[in-house]
Structures are given as structure tokens and as C-alpha cells.
Amino acid sequence: MIDRVPVVKMCNIKKNFGGVQALKGVDLVLHHNEILGLVGDNAAGKSTLMKILSGAYIPDEGEIFIEGKKINMASSRDAHHYGIEMLYQDLALANNLDVVANVFMGREKMNFKIGDIGILDEHYMERETERLLDRLKIDLASVRLKVESLSGGQRQAIAIARATAFNARVTIMDEPTAALSVAAIKKVLDLVKELKKQGNSIIIISHRIEDIYQVSDRMIVLRQGRKVCDTRVTGDIDTFREHVVAYIIGARDDYA
Amino acid sequence: MPLINNPEETALIKSANKILQENIREWGMYIALLVIIIIFTITTKGVFLSSRNISNLINQTGYIAVLAIGMTLVIIISHIDLSVGYLSGFLGAVAATAMEFWHWSAPLSIALIFALGILAGFLTGFLVGQMKIPAFVATLAGWLGYRGALQLVTMHRGTIVITNNFFNAIGNGYIPDLSFIPDVGFLRGIHKLTFLLGILVIIFYILSEINRRNRMLYHNFKVSPIHLFIVKLVLMSALIGVITWILSGYRGLSWTAVTVIVVVLFYHFIMNRTNLGRHIYAVGGNPEAAQLTGISVKRITYTVFCSMGILAALSGILYASRFKSATTTAGTLFELDAVAAAFVGGASPSGGIGKISGSIVGAFVMMSLTSGMNLMGIDISYQYVVRALVLVAAVVFDVATRNKKEEIT
Ligand SMILES: Nc1ncnc2c1ncn2[C@@H]1O[C@H](COP(=O)(O)OP(=O)(O)OP(=O)(O)O)[C@@H](O)[C@H]1O
Ligand SMILES: [Mg+2]
Numbered sequence: 001m002i003d004r005v006p007v008v009k010m011c012n013i014k015k016n017f018g019g020v021q022a023l024k025g026v027d028l029v030l031h032h033n034e035i036l037g038l039v040g041d042n043a044a045g046k047s048t049l050m051k052i053l054s055g056a057y058i059p060d061e062g063e064i065f066i067e068g069k070k071i072n073m074a075s076s077r078d079a080h081h082y083g084i085e086m087l088y089q090d091l092a093l094a095n096n097l098d099v100v101a102n103v104f105m106g107r108e109k110m111n112f113k114i115g116d117i118g119i120l121d122e123h124y125m126e127r128e129t130e131r132l133l134d135r136l137k138i139d140l141a142s143v144r145l146k147v148e149s150l151s152g153g154q155r156q157a158i159a160i161a162r163a164t165a166f167n168a169r170v171t172i173m174d175e176p177t178a179a180l181s182v183a184a185i186k187k188v189l190d191l192v193k194e195l196k197k198q199g200n201s202i203i204i205i206s207h208r209i210e211d212i213y214q215v216s217d218r219m220i221v222l223r224q225g226r227k228v229c230d231t232r233v234t235g236d237i238d239t240f241r242e243h244v245v246a247y248i249i250g251a252r253d254d255y256a
Numbered sequence: 257m258p259l260i261n262n263p264e265e266t267a268l269i270k271s272a273n274k275i276l277q278e279n280i281r282e283w284g285m286y287i288a289l290l291v292i293i294i295i296f297t298i299t300t301k302g303v304f305l306s307s308r309n310i311s312n313l314i315n316q317t318g319y320i321a322v323l324a325i326g327m328t329l330v331i332i333i334s335h336i337d338l339s340v341g342y343l344s345g346f347l348g349a350v351a352a353t354a355m356e357f358w359h360w361s362a363p364l365s366i367a368l369i370f371a372l373g374i375l376a377g378f379l380t381g382f383l384v385g386q387m388k389i390p391a392f393v394a395t396l397a398g399w400l401g402y403r404g405a406l407q408l409v410t411m412h413r414g415t416i417v418i419t420n421n422f423f424n425a426i427g428n429g430y431i432p433d434l435s436f437i438p439d440v441g442f443l444r445g446i447h448k449l450t451f452l453l454g455i456l457v458i459i460f461y462i463l464s465e466i467n468r469r470n471r472m473l474y475h476n477f478k479v480s481p482i483h484l485f486i487v488k489l490v491l492m493s494a495l496i497g498v499i500t501w502i503l504s505g506y507r508g509l510s511w512t513a514v515t516v517i518v519v520v521l522f523y524h525f526i527m528n529r530t531n532l533g534r535h536i537y538a539v540g541g542n543p544e545a546a547q548l549t550g551i552s553v554k555r556i557t558y559t560v561f562c563s564m565g566i567l568a569a570l571s572g573i574l575y576a577s578r579f580k581s582a583t584t585t586a587g588t589l590f591e592l593d594a595v596a597a598a599f600v601g602g603a604s605p606s607g608g609i610g611k612i613s614g615s616i617v618g619a620f621v622m623m624s625l626t627s628g629m630n631l632m633g634i635d636i637s638y639q640y641v642v643r644a645l646v647l648v649a650a651v652v653f654d655v656a657t658r659n660k661k662e663e664i665t
Contacts, residue, residue: 056548077550092548094541096608097534105538106549108531117532144475162549 005068006031007201008053008084008170013062015048022048024225025062030170030201035192037212037233038205040222041248046205047089049222050172053203054086055079080107083169087176089205091159095148099140100129102147103162132161135194137187152179160188164195171195172203177211189215209241221247228255281602281657285614285650288600289621296628304628307506310499313620313627315427318512319344319574321619323590324597325523326567328615329560331598332540334607335384335391337561338591339398340568343376345587346406348572352416352582353409355423362423369569376402377565378558385557399591407584416582427578430507431514447508454500458493465489512574516616519570524612536560540608593622596643600650604658621646 008030015023022045030036038046051057053064055076064073066082073079079086093102104125110118129143138157140150147155156179163171173192177185185208192202192215206212212219213233221229221244229247233240246252296304303309323340330337347369354365376398383394410416418424430447437448465488472479479485503509527533538546539556547553571590576582601618603610625646629639 054548075550076548080550086548088545088548092542092545094538094545094608096541097537101534101538105546106535106551108534110531117530119529120531120534142475142477144477 004032006065007067009065009068010049010053011063011065013049013052013064014060015045015052015057016060021225023052023059026222026225026227028220028227030203033196033199033201034218035196035202035204035216037216037219038203038222039207039209039212039219039244039248044222044248045225046222047174050086050174050203050205051088053079053170054084054172056086056088076106080166083167084172085163085166085168085170086172087159087163087174089174089178091155093147093155093159096146098146099133099143099150099158100125102158103129103132103165105162107166128165129161132165133157135164136160136191153181153184156180157184160191164191168200170201170203172205174205175207176204177206177208185211209244210237213237213240219244223248223250223253226255228253230255281654282614284653284657285600285602285617285621288646288650289617289624292621292624292628296624296631300628300631303631305502307502309627309631310502311506311510313623314503315510315512315578316627317619317623318427318516319571319578320590320593320597320623321516321616322519322567322574323571323594324601324615324619325519325612326564327591327594328598328601328603328610328612329523329527329536330391330564331595331603331605332536332607332610333556333560334540334543335557335560336595337380337391337395337398337564339376339380339395339402340564340571340594341587341590341592342399342402342406343373343565343568343587344572344575344590345582345585346402346409346572347372347569348576348586349406349409349416349582351423351573352418352576355418355420356416362420365423366569366573369572370566373565373567373569374562375565376568377562380565381558381561384561385554402587406586410582410584414584418576418580418582423573424577424580426511426515427574427576428580429511431509431511433508445505447504447506450508451500451504453509454496454504457500458496461492461496462489465492512578515570515574519567520612520616527612532559537608542608593619593643596647596650597622599647599654602654604654605651618650 006029008028010026010028013023013026013028014021026045026049028036028049038050040046048057052059052062053073055073055078058074064071066084071078071082073082094105097105100122108118109121109124109128111121112119126143133140133143136157138154138161140154147158150158156176160173160176163173176188176192180188189211192204195202196215204212204216216233218230218232220227228250229244229252231243235243247255293304323344326340327337350372351365351369354360354368355362360368380391380394380398383389383397384391431449433450434448434452437443439445443451465485469479469485480488503513527536535546535551535556536559538549538551539553543553546556572587575586579586597618598610598615599605599618600621601611601614601616603615622643625643626639629642634642
């Protein structure tokens, strides 16, 4: 597995926001069919790094390779093109639209097209949305409900459904379990494992180390815009957590 | 019945309440229109409802209605366009100049101002979408600029009289009648084609409402009880029937009305059935999310302002041809009527929400007010105050019904 070309390789990524150095030169490798956990304190730069991979931000410096090929990621469209999907931490849903419209936002299925504009295939999108929500075992009264009328957990499920709707090569999940009940968290983690079985490569950000421990093969810790730890997920949960937390809070800092 | 304690069921009840609230919002504007019509019919001793006046009212509403449609899209993406009134006046004057002084044909002149309308929309799109200047400021500059341009074009003569018959027919002509249907029975003196079209519209309306209800049932939405639904169908059909009867009793359907109907159907289709419409709503609801899912907010902004520019040109054509002339004051305050029409029609000042059908009703509310108050001979100063009150009432009503929704949530 390791000897193959990694599906994603990010080298020396730097990003500043005004005076804030959010990323100070981060490397990241994601292997084929691997689940990579990404942890770190608030403002460590996790979301920023992933938004660079999903085309939402342009890095100030650094290179990105997909399947060993250097690419220029300039927009979400580019990321979609390379099969990279992201679930955003703030969910990125439009409250004024219904569930179906949100799941397919920006990538509506169309019956008939002239140039970029086409007639929506509502029937297909409805059925597909129902199928995706079924897979997450989310029960909605209707996929035609407006998102503003849904609960936090339901909204999160919609965002997960969208991130997993397009058979991505790489799925990034930024805090997929944040607003969820214990039962719902289990469903999401099961889905992550299921996606891996289907051949997907996944990056998952979470503040819940036990989530990462349960599903991930490897884990990276970011601290103040730097990578401070890159380790396989091994050992029992308590030792593992202790090990990781030491890096998160900066008690240990020995990354080469 | 079990207690409502699972989240899905609560969500369903919430959404049912929401639908009810939304319907109150929608019914509100029909009720407002009805009240206005009844009041003016009484105060003018029936003149307001005469075939002649209704026909005029429709032609008058035309040039505001097309602006209101464009404005609805602009408001949906959380912007505003204050420049379109004078833009419409200016483009009308350019068309008049082209026909009268350059001796261009009507179609060529019309093509010219459509092109200029797109250009103007592109300019606004550039300032708002590219340079990120607040639309209010950018289009206020447009308001000034087009006003100046209008005065420059009409400076020499004050008023440019348009002599092109084809052009003038757009604002004054009526569709031809079917001459092969005999003029007998209740059809005596009736415009048969208009009558026939009215009946077709009623049939189409009933079928599409039934279709819509079935779809809502399929999606487990709470729908109004069947008898209420039938009452609604009967009332709306009666309304269309009355309008048809009134119009067929005069000269039938005007070309202006035909133009507005085509524009309404086109925009309704775009907004509800195509990805473009979906993207416009998405940008209005959450621009960051839209951008992240691959929608270009910039492109949508350009598109919406260009559509506004085209409709401003159309409004200019309808107005200039109706009065067979271009004047220095053409287009004055049109933008405010268009904005008011959109708000009365249910567009939300915070973006993301608005319907083409609503804005058309809104346009009729605003123009009925003007027409009725003119018939009553009310002084123009009071007219402004009344229109201001209606605008405020619409937005207050909107905010109030929305807050109520939030209380339920
Ligand atoms: N769009 C932005 N504009 C300005 N500063 C930003 C922006 N996005 C992130 N930052 C800054 O970059 C730093 C890293 O933020 P980031 O969101 O990547 O942290 P995070 O690791 O995801 O934290 P959390 O666990 O709280 O989500 C923070 O200091 C943040 O304020
Ligand atoms: Mg984050």
C-alpha cells in the first residue's frame, strides 16, 4: 500500500490571512484507501488546510499532487473534477432551499441542456437524495422540506449526504460528528468505514479523539499552523489519547 | 395519538405551520389587491372596473411589471437596482432618437437598446460582482448617470414624438380577433380570441394546481383541506374569468399584456425549472455555500444584472410606445414602484426569497393604487404618501409573518 503513489500529497503549504499565519509550511500525505485523522486545537489550521485541498482557498505557497501529478487547485470546481469532496464545518447549506436542492447544489442533474443551462431532473434528484439519506439511516418526513426547518443533526446529515453523493475519490469531513447524538455518531462512523470498503480515501477532522481512533489508519496533529505529529493509529485508546493530546497542547514537540 | 416527541414529527408539524404562514403571506397580497379593487370600484362608482379602465390599467402595469420581475431576481440575490427607472427612460429616448432622427427601423432600434440594456447590466454587474461595491451605491450612481443621459438625449426638443406605427402598436395595439367565429348570442361584440385564451388559461390553471397538490401529497406535505382547495380554485378561476370577460368586452388582449405574459412565463420557467434559477436562489440563500459547491457567484451576479438591463430596455419600449414619445421625465420613480411591487409580492429584503408570480400581483397592487387615485382625482402629493404607506405595510407584514414563523421554530 505504502509503496504506491499516494492519492494526495501536499507539500510545504503556507497560508496567511492578513497578519495571521494560519499555515506555516505543512506537508500531508494521504494513501489510497486510507482513513486519515486530522486533529489539533482550535485555530490550529485544520479547516484551512482542508479548504486548500478542496479548492476553497488558494495557498500562498506550496504544491499539491493528486496521484503523483502536480495540479493547480483554483476552485471547488477543480476539486470536484479531481474527485475531491468536502463536508464543511459550517455545513454550507442554503436555508431557503429544500433538501434535494441542497444535496445537488451546484451539480444539479439535468434532463436537457443548452450550454450550461438545463432543465432540472427533479425526479432523479429526489430519488437519489432519498437513497443517500437512507444509507445514513436518516428519516426525514420529506426530502422537499426546506433546510431551515430541520434540526442541527438533520442538517449535518444533509451535508454528509452531499459530500458522499458524487462517488468521490477523496472525501474530506470537517467535524462530521459535531452536532450529533451518540447514536447518530455511530451511523456516521459506520458510513466512513463503509466508504473505505468501497475504495474511498478519507480525511476526517474531529475534536473527539475516540472517533478518530475508531476509524482512522493514521493520524496527523496540527499545532499553530505546523504539523507536530504523524503517526499510525495503534495501541489502546487511553495510551493513544494521552500520546496525541501531548502533541495537541504542545507538551511534546519533537517532530522532525 | 402519541405525543409529538420525535424530531421528524416535530419537523413535519413545524413545516406544516410554516406552509400555513407562507400561505398567509401569499393570501395577504391577493386580499390587499381585492380590497384595493373593491374600494376604488365603490369610490369611482364602478368606473374603476370598467373594461376601458382595466384595459388601461393592464397596459400601464406592463412597464412596471417587467421591471418588477427583473428586480425580484436582483432582490433574491440580496442586491437592489435603483438605476433602472432612468435607464428605462434613457433607453426609450435612444430608441426614439434612432427611429426619428437616424431613420432606423423599429426592430433595429429595439435591438440597439436591448444591447445597451445588456451593456448597462454588465456595468452594474462589474461594479457589484467584481469590484464588490454595494449595489445601493453603484446603482445610485447609475440613477444619476442615466438621468443625465436621458436629459442629454431629449435636450434639444424636450419631447421626441415617435411616428413609427409598428413601434407604437406595442404599447397601444391589441391582438387581432378570430373573424371566422360568428358574432352571435353572448359572443356579440366580444373579442373571441381573448375569450378563448381566457378559457384555456382557466383550464391550464386548474390542471396545474391539481398537479401541484398531488405532488405535495406525494411528498407528505400538509395541504389545505380539499374543500378549501376547491374554494381557492373556484375563486381564482372566477377572477381570471372576470378579467377575461372585461377585456373581451373592450378591445381584447393588448400586445403589452401579451409581452408581459411571455416574460412572466419565461422567468417563471427559468426560476423554477432550470439550474440557473436554482443557482440564483442558492446565491441569495447562502453565497459562501453556493461558491463552495461550485456555483460562480460572480457569474450569477452578472447574469441577474444583465437580465435587469434587458427588462429595463423592454420597460422603456413599452413606456415610450404607449405614449408615442420620449420625454425628459420618462422612467421617473419606476425603480421604486418595481422595488415596492417585489416586496408587496413577497420578496424578502434579506434575500433568497421571492416569486415571479408574487411580483406581478405586487405590480398590480401598486398600479391599481395609482390608477384608482388618479380616477378619484387625489392630489399627487397624497398619492406618494399612500404608496409609501403600502410599501411599509408590505415589509412590516412580511417581517411580522416571518417572526411568527421563528417563534414556532
Ligand atoms: N477566512 C479567513 N479569514 C481570516 N482568518 C482566517 C480565515 N480562515 C481561518 N482564519 C484563521 O486561520 C487560523 C486557522 O483557522 P482554522 O479554521 O483553519 O482552524 P481549525 O484548526 O479548523 O480550528 P477549529 O477546530 O476551531 O475549527 C485561525 O487563526 C483563523 O482565525
Ligand atoms: Mg475548523
